[in-house]
Amino acid sequence: MNAPATAAVLDLASIPERIQSEVQRAIQRSIKGVEYIASSGPALGSTPKDILHVRGTMNLYHYRPIADEIYRVPILIVMATTNRGYILDMVPGQSFIEFLLKRGYDVYMLDWTAPRPEEKSLRMEDYVLDFIPDCVRRVQQDSGETDVTVIGYCFGGVLSLLYGSIFNDGPMKNLICFTTPIDFREMKLFQNFSDRRYFDVDRLVDSVGNVPPEMILSSFEMLRPASRTASQIQLWENIWNDEFVKSYRMFDRWATDTLPLAGEYFRAITKDLMWDNKLFNGTMSVGGRVADITKIKVPILHAVAEHDHIVPYDAAKHLIQKVGSADKQEVMLKGGHVSLVAGANAIKRLWPKLDSWLGERST
């Protein structure tokens, strides 16, 4: 008997076993499907923390240290203004925050809640010249240290770059950016959605005040319009698998927990960044202060994802080239915009890389 014929026989022999397995899974799907609807999913963002300060949309947390001995320089994480910070603190064992604490870092986070209707007038300068400096001051006060490492995720990275370029004489000691765009021309679909010939940002902001989260979420989902349906099919297929369901629920909850954006801030993002590409062109100013990223001289690490559909590599690749730092590094890792920082890929790839880079710059 030749080899292909043997394989066919083996396949035939395995059919009853596979039918049994599929029937069991079908039963499990029905049971687990009911459980899925009836339960609320895992608790997220549960690493113990203290709220140091709350002011409107701005929240500053301090995570309680775990290690017996910590690095001298504290970390301030600046979260993207469109999403919640618990993406970096999902559940024990899958939490970037927990990882940092275990590796001996003192961690603070600037997280955002939905801006209130009266906060529609918050401008870019409120974020860059007020919120971030205020949090840095509070981190200095709370930790007793002058130096602070800043980590910015996605648009939090853009805000951190603007902050670092304006306050380039300190106190930021190191800067780490995750998937941070600077060339907004290369965000092709967002460019087209906000084409100045057809997109009347003034009319939108003047009509709605804060830009509603549904609109932000839709624009993200439109980048991959089939993916939500496909992921729901995948969920149904794997609903018998508790680990898959837990992971699906965590990421789905976070992805749909989008925040509204303050109207004036959104207007500035659209005009200055999407339309005029000022950060890339070196013509950006915030509250009348020049924000030129070539003025950033501190050690900088930029982590980008190979398959990032939100911030394509072409939009992020010039960051390292443009900053004025002598000690600078870009690291490209497998994964997408979210899996770069959270999930199995991040645990294996990004987190250890970041630890080895940051540890020696945190003493």
Add this chain to the structure above:
Amino acid sequence: MADKSNDPVAIWQNMIGEMEKGFNSFANRAMESPEFSKAMNQVGGVTAGAQKQLGELMEKYLVSMNLPSRAQMVSMAERLQSIEGQLNEIKALLHQVNSNSAPGGGYPAAPRPPRTRRPPSTGGEQK
């Protein structure tokens, strides 16, 4: 292990994956056109205007029914948030007072680990 090429479940999963990629790619190409942007923003503009008008109309209707409007509920939520914010301020102040009254006078209030950690590459210990 069963041969993946003969496995109907694997074939189905692969097909879904390929369809997802294909549709995303097709839709992305379509969405890159200026016509798409024009149409999308026309619809978006009309929707935003209509939403505003509908909101104003609903506001009048709720007033006539003696019911609180969304704006009033939001305002109440804001007041609650403001109270929460003030409680947090008080908590932070208490934290500060507590730390100032601690021996030495400065931060931290609760004992915190020493900031003496060294990276493993310089002979520091990973605990």
